[in-house]
Amino acid sequence: MKDLPLKNIWVLEFCQYLSGPCATLRLADLGARVIKIERPNKGEAGRKLAIENQWVGEDSLLFHTINRNKDSFAADLNDPKDREWVDKLIAKADVLIHNFRPGTMEKKGLDYASVKKLNRSIIYASISGYGEEGPWKNKPGQDLLIQSLSGLAYTTGNKQDNPVPFGLGLGDYLCGNQAVQGILAALIRKKRTGQGAKLELSLLESAVDFQFELFTTYFQSKRVPIRSSVNNAHTLLSAPYGIYKTADGYLAVAMMPLQRLNRAIDCVALAGFTEAEAFTKRDEIKCVLTHHFKTNTTAHWLERSQPHDLWMAPVMNWDQLRSTQTYRQLQVEQHVALNGGKTLTTTRCPIRMDGTVVHAAKPAPAVGEQTDVIKAELSRK
Amino acid sequence: MKLLEDILVLDFSQFLSAPSASLRLADMGARVIKVERPDTGDICRSLYVSDVEVHGESTIFHAINRNKESFAADLKKPEDRAKLNKLIARADVMLHNFRPGVMERLGLDYQQVKELNPTIIYGSISGYGEVGEWREMPGQDLLLQAVSGITYLSGSADDPPIPMGVAVGDIVAGTHLAQGILSALYRRLVTGQGAHIQISMLESLLDFQFEVITTYLNDGFQLPKRSSVNGAHAYIAAPYGIYKTHDGYMALAMGNIPRLGELLDSPPLQRYRDERSWFDQRDEIKHILKELLVTKPTAEWLARLEPADIWCADVLDYEKLRREEGYRVLQMEQQVHNEAFELTTTRCPIRVDGVILKSETAAPHLGEHNEEIENEFGL
Numbered sequence: 061m062k063d064l065p066l067k068n069i070w071v072l073e074f075c076q077y078l079s080g081p082c083a084t085l086r087l088a089d090l091g092a093r094v095i096k097i098e099r100p101n102k103g104e105a106g107r108k109l110a111i112e113n114q115w116v117g118e119d120s121l122l123f124h125t126i127n128r129n130k131d132s133f134a135a136d137l138n139d140p141k142d143r144e145w146v147d148k149l150i151a152k153a154d155v156l157i158h159n160f161r162p163g164t165m166e167k168k169g170l171d172y173a174s175v176k177k178l179n180r181s182i183i184y185a186s187i188s189g190y191g192e193e194g195p196w197k198n199k200p201g202q203d204l205l206i207q208s209l210s211g212l213a214y215t216t217g218n219k220q221d222n223p224v225p226f227g228l229g230l231g232d233y234l235c236g237n238q239a240v241q242g243i244l245a246a247l248i249r250k251k252r253t254g255q256g257a258k259l260e261l262s263l264l265e266s267a268v269d270f271q272f273e274l275f276t277t278y279f280q281s282k283r284v285p286i287r288s289s290v291n292n293a294h295t296l297l298s299a300p301y302g303i304y305k306t307a308d309g310y311l312a313v314a315m316m317p318l319q320r321l322n323r324a325i326d327c328v329a330l331a332g333f334t335e336a337e338a339f340t341k342r343d344e345i346k347c348v349l350t351h352h353f354k355t356n357t358t359a360h361w362l363e364r365s366q367p368h369d370l371w372m373a374p375v376m377n378w379d380q381l382r383s384t385q386t387y388r389q390l391q392v393e394q395h396v397a398l399n400g401g402k403t404l405t406t407t408r409c410p411i412r413m414d415g416t417v418v419h420a421a422k423p424a425p426a427v428g429e430q431t432d433v434i435k436a437e438l439s440r441k
Numbered sequence: 442m443k444l445l446e447d448i449l450v451l452d453f454s455q456f457l458s459a460p461s462a463s464l465r466l467a468d469m470g471a472r473v474i475k476v477e478r479p480d481t482g483d484i485c486r487s488l489y490v491s492d493v494e495v496h497g498e499s500t501i502f503h504a505i506n507r508n509k510e511s512f513a514a515d516l517k518k519p520e521d522r523a524k525l526n527k528l529i530a531r532a533d534v535m536l537h538n539f540r541p542g543v544m545e546r547l548g549l550d551y552q553q554v555k556e557l558n559p560t561i562i563y564g565s566i567s568g569y570g571e572v573g574e575w576r577e578m579p580g581q582d583l584l585l586q587a588v589s590g591i592t593y594l595s596g597s598a599d600d601p602p603i604p605m606g607v608a609v610g611d612i613v614a615g616t617h618l619a620q621g622i623l624s625a626l627y628r629r630l631v632t633g634q635g636a637h638i639q640i641s642m643l644e645s646l647l648d649f650q651f652e653v654i655t656t657y658l659n660d661g662f663q664l665p666k667r668s669s670v671n672g673a674h675a676y677i678a679a680p681y682g683i684y685k686t687h688d689g690y691m692a693l694a695m696g697n698i699p700r701l702g703e704l705l706d707s708p709p710l711q712r713y714r715d716e717r718s719w720f721d722q723r724d725e726i727k728h729i730l731k732e733l734l735v736t737k738p739t740a741e742w743l744a745r746l747e748p749a750d751i752w753c754a755d756v757l758d759y760e761k762l763r764r765e766e767g768y769r770v771l772q773m774e775q776q777v778h779n780e781a782f783e784l785t786t787t788r789c790p791i792r793v794d795g796v797i798l799k800s801e802t803a804a805p806h807l808g809e810h811n812e813e814i815e816n817e818f819g820l
Contacts, residue, residue, distance in 0.1 A: 065628035067631075086620060113720055125655040191770065194771070195770075202694045204692050207692070209754050216595055225683060227594030227665075228649065229674075241620055244624055244627060245623055249442060259793060264767075269787055269789070275504075277504075279774070292606065294608070310602050312584050312587030375587040375588075376587065381589065381590050386574060389570065389573040404655070409648070410617050411620060412639040
C-alpha cells in the first residue's frame with residue numbers, strides 16, 4: 061500500500077472508556093500518532109473497566125482492545141511542570157479530543173478558547189453525553205441510559221416484550237465514529253486553508269441520527285414505531301421480515317414478495333394473503349410462517365430459496381462464522397504482542413485501502429510508557 | 442468555509458449503506474450528485490417498504506437523500522456514458538454499493554475509472570467482501586446481522602436470536618466508507634495520490650462488535666451468554682438492564698449492588714458484597730431488582746437514585762422524548778422542502794465551530810439536475 065493517510069498527524073487524547081478512545085483507535089489505524097494524556101499511576105478510568113471479569117495484568121482486556129496502537133504520556137494537569145509539557149504537546153498537535161462532562165475541560169484551562177491560544181489551527185473535538193446545555197447536560201453519558209432515552213429500546217424485541225436494548229455499547233461507538241468523520245473533514249479544511257475547527261458531538265445526538273429513518277417516518281405519521289409481535293426485526297417493514305426457528309436452527313428472511321416466497325417454500329396457508337396485507341397483517345402472516353419454517357431444516361429452506369434468488373441467510377454464532385471460508389479470507393483477526401510474552405487476538409480496522417488490509421500490532425501502552433520518549437522528541441525541536 | 446466545500450462526489454449507490462455515507466459528506470459541505478437509472482432511479486424511491494409515503498416516495502428515501510442532486514443516466518447507453526466519463530474526470534470522489542462484479546461489467550471499476558481520473562477516491566460497499574464464496578450473496582442488513590453473530594447479543598437467555606431493530610449493518614458500513622474516503626481525500630492533499638477504499642458490511646459489523654469479539658477470541662472462545670433476566674449486555678454484570686416499574690420502565694446501568702440495596706431499602710441486595718458476584722450471580726441479583734422495581738413508579742425510583750449518582754434513566758419512546766427539554770435543546774430536527782411539500786427530518790449530529798449543520802434542500806426528483814449539470818460541466 062501507499063502511505064497510511066494520516067501519517068505525521070498528531071492526536072492528543074484526553075479521554076476515558078469507549079466513545080473518545082474508539083475514535084482515536086480508528087485515527088491510529090489510519091496512520092495518526094495517538095498520544096493518551098493520562099494522570100500519573102492510575103491512568104484513564106477505562107483501564108479498570110472490565111467485561112466478563114477479563115484482565116490482562118493490571119489492566120482490563122477491554123482497555124487493551126480499545127487502546128492498542130497508541131502512546132501514553134503521564135501528566136498531572138495541576139502540576140505546572142507537567143502542564144508546560146502538555147502545552148508543548150498541544151502546540152505540536154493537529155487534533156485534540158476529549159470526552160469529559162461539560163465544564164471539566166474549562167476548569168482545567170483546556171477548553172477550546174484556551175487551547176486555541178497555544179495552537180491557532182488545532183482541531184478540537186469534544187464528546188458529551190447530552191450536549192453542552194440543557195437540563196440533561198450533567199447526566200451521566202452512559203450507553204444504556206442513552207439507548208433508553210433516545211427511543212432505541214423500543215425498536216428491538218417483540219411488541220409484548222419490555223423495551224430491549226442493543227447488546228453493545230452502541231451510542232459510544234457511533235458517536236466516536238461520527239467524531240472521526242468530523243475530525244477528518246476538518247483536517248481536509250485545515251490542509252486547504254490553515255483554519256482550525258471546534259467540533260462538538262454528543263452520544264444522544266448520535267443515537268438519534270442513527271435512527272434517522274425511523275424518526276423521519278414518525279415525524280410524518282405521528283405514530284410511534286410499533287414492534288411486530290411475532291419475530292420483530294424492523295418496525296417499518298412488512299412480513300416476512302424476521303428471524304424464524306427451523307427444525308435445527310434459525311433462518312433470517314428479509315424483504316420479498318409473499319407469493320414469490322410461497323413458490324419457494326410451498327406454504328398453503330400463505331396463499332390466502334395479498335401483497336397489500338404484508339404490512340397490515342404482518343403478525344398473522346409471520347405466525348403462519350413460524351409454523352411452516354419449523355417443519356424443516358435451515359439448509360433445506362436455503363436450498364429451496366436459491367433458484368428464486370430470495371433474500372435469506374442462516375443465523376450464525378461466532379463459532380460458526382469463524383469456521384467459514386469467507387471469514388478466513390477477510391483476515392479480520394490480528395495478533396497484538398503484549399509485554400510479558402502474551403498475545404492478544406483482536407479485530408483490525410475495517411477499512412481496506414488500495415487493496416490491502418491494515419494491521420497494527422502495537423499493544424496498548426502502560427501509563428506514561430512513552431512520556432520520556434515524547435519529551436525527548438519535543439526537546440529536539 | 443464549510444469543511445468539505447468544493448468536493449464533488451458522484452454517488453452511484455442506492456438503498457441505505459453508501460447513500461448514508463454520501464449524506465454525511467453532503468452535510469459537511471460536499472456536493473453530492475446521485476447518478477440514477479432513468480426509469481426507476483434509486484430503488485429505494487419505491488421499493489423500500491414502509492406504510493408511510495411522501496408524494497409517492499418512501500419517507501426513508503427522503504431521509505437518506507436530502508441535500509443531494511440527481512443526474513439520470515443509463516450506464517449502458519454510449520451517449521450517457523460519454524457524459525458520465527466527463528463528470529468522472531471532474532469528480533473528487535466516486536462511490537457505489539453494487540454487488541462485486543457489476544461495476545467491472547459496466548466498465549466502471551476502479552482500474553477503469555482511474556484511467557479517466559488518476560487521483561479519484563473510489564469507494565465501495567459490498568455485503569461480504571469482494572473475494573470468498575459469499576461475495577455474490579445479497580448484502581441486505583438482516584442477513585448480515587444473521588451471519589455476523591450479532592443476533593446473539595441482544596435480548597435474554599431464553600430468547601431466540603434477536604436482530605437489532607435498526608439497519609445497523611448499513612449505517613455502520615456507510616460510516617466506515619465515509620471515514621475511508623475522508624482520510625484518502627486528506628492524503629491526496631498531501632501526496633496527490635488517489636485511493637481505492639473497500640468496505641464490507643460483514644467486516645463493519647465485526648468492527649462494531651470489536652470489544653466483545655476480542656473477549657471471545659481471548660477467553661477460550663466462549664460464546665456470549667445473555668442474562669436470563671432483562672438481558673441488556675451479555676458481558677456486563679448486574680444491575681445492567683431495563684426494568685418494568687409500576688407505571689413504565691427504567692434503565693439501570695453499572696452500579697454498586699450493596700449501595701443500591703441501601704438506597705432501595707432491600708436487605709437481600711446488601712448481601713452481595715463481593716464485586717465478582719455482581720457478574721457471576723447477576724441473574725439472581727437482577728431477579729431481586731425486577732420484583733422490587735415493579736412496585737413503584739419510575740419517577741419515585743429515579744428521585745431516590747439520581748441524587749446518589751446512580752446511573753439510571755427513564756425509558757422513552759419518540760413521543761415522550763420529543764416532549765423533553767433535554768431533547769428540544771439539541772435542535773435535532775430540521776425541515777427540508779421542495780416546491781410541493783415540506784418534510785421534517787433529523788440533522789447531521791456534528792456541530793462545527795459552534796454551528797449546527799442544517800440544510801433545507803429536500804431529496805431530488807429523479808433527473809432533476811440533468812440540465813443544470815450538463816450546462817455547468819459542458820456535457
